[in-house]
Structures are given as C-alpha cells and as structure tokens.
Amino acid sequence: MASAIRRLFQWKTLAFALGIGSLLAAIVYATLAVFFPDIFDGVNRIAHRQIVAVQDYYYDRRTSESEFALEDPVERASLPLYRTIPALAAEKRTPHIAQPEANYQTWHRSTGGAAALRYSSLDEVSPENVAQLDVAWTYEDQENGNVQATPIFAADRLIFPTARNSIIAIDPGTGEPQWEAKAYGPEPAKRGLIFSESHNAVFFASGANLHAIAVDTGEPTSILDGGKVRLSGVAKVAPAICGDTVVSANTGENPALQAFDIDTGDLLWSTELIPDDLPTGTGGRPSKQAGANPWGGFSVDQARCIAFVSTGNPGPVLVGVERPGPNPGSSSVIAIDIATGETLWRFQEIAHDLWDLDIPAASVLTSITLDGQKIDVVATPTKQGNMLLLDRLSGQPIFDWRLRRAPTSTVPGERTATYQPDPILPVPFARQVFSQDEVTDIGEENRASVLAQLSNSLFGFFTPPSPNQDLVFYGLHGGAEWPGAAADPSDGSVFIAANNVPSILGLVPEQKVMLDSTHLGRTVYEQNCASCHGSELGGGVGPNIQDAGYRMSDEALTSIILKGQQAMPAVHLDDQQLQQVLGYLSSGTATGSKFPRYRRAEYRRLYDVEGFPGSKPPWGTLSRINLATGKIDWQIPFGRHLALEQRGIDGTGTENFGGLLTTASGLLFASGTKDKRIYAFDSANGTELWSHQLPYIGSAPPMTYSYNGEQYVVIPATGGGTLAIYDDRVETGNAFIAFKLP
Structure with missing residues (x-):
C-alpha cells in the first residue's frame, strides 16, 4: 500500500506540474498498481523520469536568486559554540536480560552471532600457548577474488562464499570440499551468511534475492517458498533470524529492512529506512534525499526481537542542496521491532552528511555495569572514529x-547542519581533524611532497566541500570500517581497528543531462548499475553519472566498467550489453540551468612521494575501549611497514580492512594489514603474542570453532578489496587458512 501511495503522489505531482490536475487518473493508476505491480513498474519508472524533468524545469523557472544565496558565516558564528544531548537518566536505562546464545560456543552467523560480538568462549588456545599455533590446513579456491565474508561453522561444516559466485562447504578438520552450490547470482553472501539449526538451512542473499539451502547438500530447501524470495533491493550483508522470522537489510533507491516467514517465505513487513516526512527546501522544494543504505550490516537482540541497523550517508553524495534538512535515516543507527516492523528509534551521528561518513559496521550488542547496575547497550563504531554508546x-x-558549532558552506543553496558531533565520552578512537600539523614526519622529502599538495586545500572541523578547492580530511575509509568491532560481554570491553589516512574530496560543475528512457541500454543499466548509481543516475552508493557519457570517451567508460575503478568493482558485461549501456549513457540531450549544480569529483588519498599516507603515523591502530568509563584502556599501532622499519621508522601501523576476533581466554586475533599477517594480542594490555605470514592480506574477520575436541582459528586471506583500489601493489588471492595447536 505504501508503494501505491507513492505512485499516487508521483502521478499527482506530474499532473500538477503539467497543469493537468488529473487526480482521478492518479487514483486509478495507484489502485491498479496494488494488484498488478509488475505491469506498472515500467510505467512508474517512466513517470518518475518525467516528474524529475518537469520539476527541474519548473524549479529553474520559479526559483529566486535568494534560494541559492550563500549561508551567512557571521550568523552561524553568533550561535553557542556547543550543544549537548544529555545522557539518559540512570533510572531509565535498559536492565540487562540474558540472550539465547549466551554460551558463545557456536559461530552460526558470519558476525559471530546475532549480537555481532565476534566473541567466542572457546579457551583451548590461550595467551600461554598461542605462540604454538600452526597451519592445520589451507583451502585454495579455483579463482582469485576478494571475499569479504567470515565463514560459519554449521553441522560440522565450514561454509563460506567463493569468488566464483558460489557457496562452498568444506571439512573443518582437513579443508577438503564437501559440496558446492553454484549459480546463485552476483556476489552471494557478499559480507556474510547465517545457519538456522532448527531449520537445518543456511540463509544468504545474492543480488536482490534471499536464498535458503540445505546445510547437508547445498540444495535449495522447501522452506522460504522453495528456497528463494525476492527482496526490495540488493542485500550485501548477512541476514538475521529471530524465532521463525528471517530479516534482510536491502540497499537501493528505497533502502529497507524486510522480514519473511521462514517456512512459507511470506513477506511479513517491509520498513523503509528513509522516513516519508522529509523536510522541504526553501520555496517548498521537495527533498530528493537518497542514500541511507544498510551496507554496514545489522545486529539483533534475540531476547527482545529487535534489529539494530547501521545506515550509510545520504545522497547525492557531498552535495546537499536538493536534500534539505538533517536527512533523517542516514548516517544513523535505527532500531526496528521484528514482530511488527515498527521503527522504535533513530540516532543520527552526522546530520546532513557532506563527507561520505557512513556508519560502516554493524552495532555490537553488549552489556556494561554502570553505577552498580548492569544494563544493555548498543555500541557502534563509525568512520568518524566515534563509538556511539546508546541505551x-x-x-x-x-x-x-x-x-560543536559547524562552519558554513560556499556552495550556492547549500544549508549545512549547524552542529556536528564533538564527543568527550566515549573518547574517539581515531583522528578526526586533519591540519598541516598532521602532515607526515617520516622524512623531509616525504613531508615536502605532501605540503606541496596542500597549497590550495581546505581542512578543519567538518569543513564542507567547496568548488575548485581540495578538502583534506580523515574518515572516508575510517576510523572504523565495515569489519566492525569485537566485544567481550563479560567485562564491557570493545576492540576496534582503525585507519588514520587522509583523503581528498572535491566538487566539480555538473551538466544536467536527460537520457533517452526508451534506449535498449536502459535495461542493462538497471540490472547492473542502478543499485549503486540510482535509477536516474543521480548517485547513491556510487557517484552521480548523469553526464558521464558527455564528459568521458567510450574508451574511458569501457575501462571503468570492465576493470572497475577505486571503490567500484568490475561489471561483467558481454560485448552487446557493453555497447548498449555505452549508447544509453550518451543518449539524450544536455539541458542548461541558470543555477549552479555540482557533483563530487573522484576520491583520492593524500599520499607522499613514496606512496605512504600523507599524515603522521600511526596509520593503523588497534584499541580496547572500556565502555563503562568511555575511555581507551590501550591503543597500539596495528601492522608493520618493513621497508620503513629497515630505515629505523617503527610503529607506523598500516591501513587495514580485515577485522577482529576475541576469546574468553584473553586473546584478540586481528588481520587485514598491508603486511599480510594475522596477529594474536593479549586482550588485557595489547601485547603481541604471535603472528603468522599469510599469502595474501586478510580480507574478512577471523573466526573460531571446536571440532573433534580441537580449537581452530580460520582467516579468509584473499587480499584485494579497498586496499587494492588505492595501491596496485596489493594482490588478490584465494586462500582460507586454519590454525590449531600441535
């Protein structure tokens, strides 16, 4: 019904904009769309494109110069420097209740369980004997490719996705394959999967489908409507289960959480993460807010059946002129009742995000003792380096x-948020503001090469992007990143790996282009590109590419599409599909606007002359945070640059995208650093106890399980990923490695 209401609004808007006012036709359309949604989807897309075109023309005609006036920095400076949202009163805190999986001996979900703790109570491997760990087996897949999913241990099998778009089960004692489920579409279980013991089935998403396969054979099951249901968008993270309900977090134009009956596959509810009541801009202009995609994942309180989902930044990225207000639902933690689909609460870290500072990882659901009371909390690490600690x-x-009061923008029509987060507790675990004092000090030539890049650059506390100037800041790739945190529920400690590597942002003029909606390449685009760039090419997870066919050659576009570029993976198209999508991107006509429009320039890293980060080390850190006090117990450099150590430069750390595992015996396993090692640390003090050289960089968090009375630790080591985007020395491989004691 909600979709029908949206269709009604869209057709009424079109009718009004065209001067027709045909409310009756809109009502008829919306009513038919409820019963025949597939037939009307194509009509709806055409209507939406017409609305966008009419609105752009209409607003350009009626918008006054004052609506695109610059913000007043003097007026902003008159506001108080700080504002505070007070802490929840002690008597209102949520009392602790035990969770069903509180023994922490299984690993049925890639996150280590519904609460995303990445914690195990197995204790055979301990600080006293971890130095004896050695390779038990290595599984080498048939094809190289970055795998970002931690395996699960289910029914005496280790199960995980491969780079060949399949799911495989291997013997947990030998690493020998047992079965392989193939042809499930693009990137099955991209960042995880889950096992339901009561249904003897493994659940995972592939593209816009949710699958259930038998754990014994890998074949589709009879549950979940024959083992497959259609989702509202592409799901990139592990689903979750509470009772007989399976929940999926879906990205796309209308990001949503959806719940299905496990047995029948019936859709129980679908809750969109961007609320309907978005604020309007100056002159009543409706918001075109997009984004808020849940690619970071979600966790579930199984005792209360509540899902806690992390959302990404709003779109269009870096430019908020057409999405006024705080952009609710984006850069947020959102709690949703799994029984009803009702949104219980939202907490937004960054309002009107102009820096691509998503909340990148699933929340950790743990407990702390505060003022003598044990309470249940939600702890969420962010790209900005904050640890959100919520009731x-x-x-x-x-x-x-x-x-803290934030600066104004120099982009015409932009209306920035007046305040942005500057928390005291919990203490931030990563650097948050870049300045010239932060420039690298590993060598005079290194420093000079970075300073030369900063001659026309901006930096500072939440300085907005500006046309014709580079903005240098921390946080585009962490702070924290998608692997997230690990937590010990017994003492309220949380562990987090972080990056301190500056990035460069910029804005460039945008040329408005109306493409030919009837072009054959439109279908190819929608099937392969729209989930990231939006159905109207205006951006979302990926950038705005509406004018890509006008500012880039076919050769350049072909290279990007087939090989990938920066955060964009390669798209596998045949020759006919490639030519069709190239034709679509260059179809249509360019339209002018009397008001300036901007889009984001390509992201860059600030590197020195040798390719090292342009900031002072450490570039990667590992921290233990005491959630009860909000303070950091210890923080150490994470990872090593051997070339720099040979020059006497120690403690640099490296960028990392691997993740963590902590155990009841007092160990913290960590990987994902550029030195291709997996480490074990004493979780009490951060002392390094063991490390092992891997063939490729760890690409997902490690996990552990017990089989035939022995504890194993497994790490996906397939390299590639984000590290390879900015450094062509990073290799992509195919290894999954298990360790155990002799």
Whole structure:
C-alpha cells in the first residue's frame, strides 16, 4: 500500500506540474498498481523520469536568486559554540536480560552471532600457548577474488562464499570440499551468511534475492517458498533470524529492512529506512534525499526481537542542496521491532552528511555495569572514529553527547547542519581533524611532497566541500570500517581497528543531462548499475553519472566498467550489453540551468612521494575501549611497514580492512594489514603474542570453532578489496587458512 501511495503522489505531482490536475487518473493508476505491480513498474519508472524533468524545469523557472544565496558565516558564528544531548537518566536505562546464545560456543552467523560480538568462549588456545599455533590446513579456491565474508561453522561444516559466485562447504578438520552450490547470482553472501539449526538451512542473499539451502547438500530447501524470495533491493550483508522470522537489510533507491516467514517465505513487513516526512527546501522544494543504505550490516537482540541497523550517508553524495534538512535515516543507527516492523528509534551521528561518513559496521550488542547496575547497550563504531554508546530500548546516549558549532558552506543553496558531533565520552578512537600539523614526519622529502599538495586545500572541523578547492580530511575509509568491532560481554570491553589516512574530496560543475528512457541500454543499466548509481543516475552508493557519457570517451567508460575503478568493482558485461549501456549513457540531450549544480569529483588519498599516507603515523591502530568509563584502556599501532622499519621508522601501523576476533581466554586475533599477517594480542594490555605470514592480506574477520575436541582459528586471506583500489601493489588471492595447536 505504501508503494501505491507513492505512485499516487508521483502521478499527482506530474499532473500538477503539467497543469493537468488529473487526480482521478492518479487514483486509478495507484489502485491498479496494488494488484498488478509488475505491469506498472515500467510505467512508474517512466513517470518518475518525467516528474524529475518537469520539476527541474519548473524549479529553474520559479526559483529566486535568494534560494541559492550563500549561508551567512557571521550568523552561524553568533550561535553557542556547543550543544549537548544529555545522557539518559540512570533510572531509565535498559536492565540487562540474558540472550539465547549466551554460551558463545557456536559461530552460526558470519558476525559471530546475532549480537555481532565476534566473541567466542572457546579457551583451548590461550595467551600461554598461542605462540604454538600452526597451519592445520589451507583451502585454495579455483579463482582469485576478494571475499569479504567470515565463514560459519554449521553441522560440522565450514561454509563460506567463493569468488566464483558460489557457496562452498568444506571439512573443518582437513579443508577438503564437501559440496558446492553454484549459480546463485552476483556476489552471494557478499559480507556474510547465517545457519538456522532448527531449520537445518543456511540463509544468504545474492543480488536482490534471499536464498535458503540445505546445510547437508547445498540444495535449495522447501522452506522460504522453495528456497528463494525476492527482496526490495540488493542485500550485501548477512541476514538475521529471530524465532521463525528471517530479516534482510536491502540497499537501493528505497533502502529497507524486510522480514519473511521462514517456512512459507511470506513477506511479513517491509520498513523503509528513509522516513516519508522529509523536510522541504526553501520555496517548498521537495527533498530528493537518497542514500541511507544498510551496507554496514545489522545486529539483533534475540531476547527482545529487535534489529539494530547501521545506515550509510545520504545522497547525492557531498552535495546537499536538493536534500534539505538533517536527512533523517542516514548516517544513523535505527532500531526496528521484528514482530511488527515498527521503527522504535533513530540516532543520527552526522546530520546532513557532506563527507561520505557512513556508519560502516554493524552495532555490537553488549552489556556494561554502570553505577552498580548492569544494563544493555548498543555500541557502534563509525568512520568518524566515534563509538556511539546508546541505551538498548530508548536509543538515548549513555554519556552526554556533545555537539560543536559547524562552519558554513560556499556552495550556492547549500544549508549545512549547524552542529556536528564533538564527543568527550566515549573518547574517539581515531583522528578526526586533519591540519598541516598532521602532515607526515617520516622524512623531509616525504613531508615536502605532501605540503606541496596542500597549497590550495581546505581542512578543519567538518569543513564542507567547496568548488575548485581540495578538502583534506580523515574518515572516508575510517576510523572504523565495515569489519566492525569485537566485544567481550563479560567485562564491557570493545576492540576496534582503525585507519588514520587522509583523503581528498572535491566538487566539480555538473551538466544536467536527460537520457533517452526508451534506449535498449536502459535495461542493462538497471540490472547492473542502478543499485549503486540510482535509477536516474543521480548517485547513491556510487557517484552521480548523469553526464558521464558527455564528459568521458567510450574508451574511458569501457575501462571503468570492465576493470572497475577505486571503490567500484568490475561489471561483467558481454560485448552487446557493453555497447548498449555505452549508447544509453550518451543518449539524450544536455539541458542548461541558470543555477549552479555540482557533483563530487573522484576520491583520492593524500599520499607522499613514496606512496605512504600523507599524515603522521600511526596509520593503523588497534584499541580496547572500556565502555563503562568511555575511555581507551590501550591503543597500539596495528601492522608493520618493513621497508620503513629497515630505515629505523617503527610503529607506523598500516591501513587495514580485515577485522577482529576475541576469546574468553584473553586473546584478540586481528588481520587485514598491508603486511599480510594475522596477529594474536593479549586482550588485557595489547601485547603481541604471535603472528603468522599469510599469502595474501586478510580480507574478512577471523573466526573460531571446536571440532573433534580441537580449537581452530580460520582467516579468509584473499587480499584485494579497498586496499587494492588505492595501491596496485596489493594482490588478490584465494586462500582460507586454519590454525590449531600441535
């Protein structure tokens, strides 16, 4: 029904904009669309494109110069420097209740369980004997490719996705394959999967489908409507289960959480993450807010059946002129009742995000003792380097949440948020503001090469992007990243790996282009590109590419499409599909606007002359945070650059995208650093106890299981990923490696 209401609004808007006012036709269309949604989807897309075109023309005609006036920095400076959201009163905190999986001996979900703790109570491997760990077996897949999913241990099998778009089960004692489920579409179980013991089935998403396969054979099951249901968008993270309900977090134009009956596959509810009541801009202009995609994942309180989902930045990226207000639902943690689909609360870290500072990882659901009371909390690491610590049922901060007055924008029509986060507790675990004082000091030539790049650059506390100037800042790739945190529920500690590597952002003029909606390449685009770039090419997870066919050659576009570029993976198209999508991108006509429009320039890293980060080390860190005090117990450099150590430069750390595992015996396993090692640290003090050279960089968090009385630790080591985007020395491989004691 909600989709029908949206269709009604779209057709009424079109009718009004065209001067027709045909409300009756809109009502008829919306009614038919409820019963025949597939037939009307194509009509709806055409209608939407017409609305966008008419609105752009209409607003250009009626918008006054004052609506595109610059913000007043003097007026902003008159506001108080700080604002504070007070901590939740002690008597209102959520009392602790035990969770069903509280023994922590299984690994049925890639995140280590519904609460995403990445914690195990197995203790055979301990600080006293971890130095004896050695390789038990290595599984080498048939094809190289970055795999970002931690395996699960289910029914005495180790199960995980491969780079060949399949799911494989191997013997946990030998690494020998047992079965392989093939042809499930693009990137099955991209960042995880889950096992339901009561249904003897493994659940995972592939593209816009949710699958259920038998754990014994890999064949589709009879449950979930024959083992497959259609989702509202592409799901990139592990589903979750509470009772007889399976939940999926879907990206796309209308990002949503959806719940299905496990047995029948019936859709129980679908809750969109961007609310309907978006604020309007100056002159009543409706918001075109996109984004808020849940690619970071979600966790579930199984005792209360509540899902906690992390959302990405709003779109269009870096430019918020057409998405006024705080952009609710984006850069947020959102709690949703799994029984009803009702949104219980939202907590937004960054309002009107102009920096691509998503919340990149699933929340950790743990407990702390505060003022003598054991309470349940939600702890969420962010790209900005904050650890959001929220009450489980209310979403209110456990400590005072301090906000600081933010600067204004130089983009015409932009209306920035007046305040942005500047918390005292929990203490930020990564650097948050770049300046010239942060420039590398590993060598005079290194420093000079970075300073030369900063001659026309901006930096500072939440300085907005500006045309014709580079903005240098921390956080585009962490702080924290998608592997997220690990937590010990017994003492309220959380462990997090972080990056301190500056990035460069910029804005360039945008040429408005109306493409030919009837072109054959439109279908190819929608099937392969729209989930990231939006159905109207205006951006979402990926950038705005509406004018790509006008500013780039076919050769350049072909290279990007087939090989990938930066955060964009390669798209596998045959020759006919490639020519069709190239034709679509260059179809249509360019239209002018009397008001300036901007889009984001390509992201870059700030590197020195040798290719090292342009900031002072450490570039990668590992931290233990005491959630009860909000303070950092210890923080150490994470990873090594051997070339720099040979020059006497130690403690640099490296960028990392691997992840963590902590155990009841007092160990913290960590990987994902550029030195291709897996490490074991004493979780109490950060002392390194063991490390092992891997064939490729760890590409997903490690996990552990017990089989035939022995504890194993497994790491996906396939390299590639984000590290390879910015460094062509990073290799992509195919190894999954298990370790155990002799």
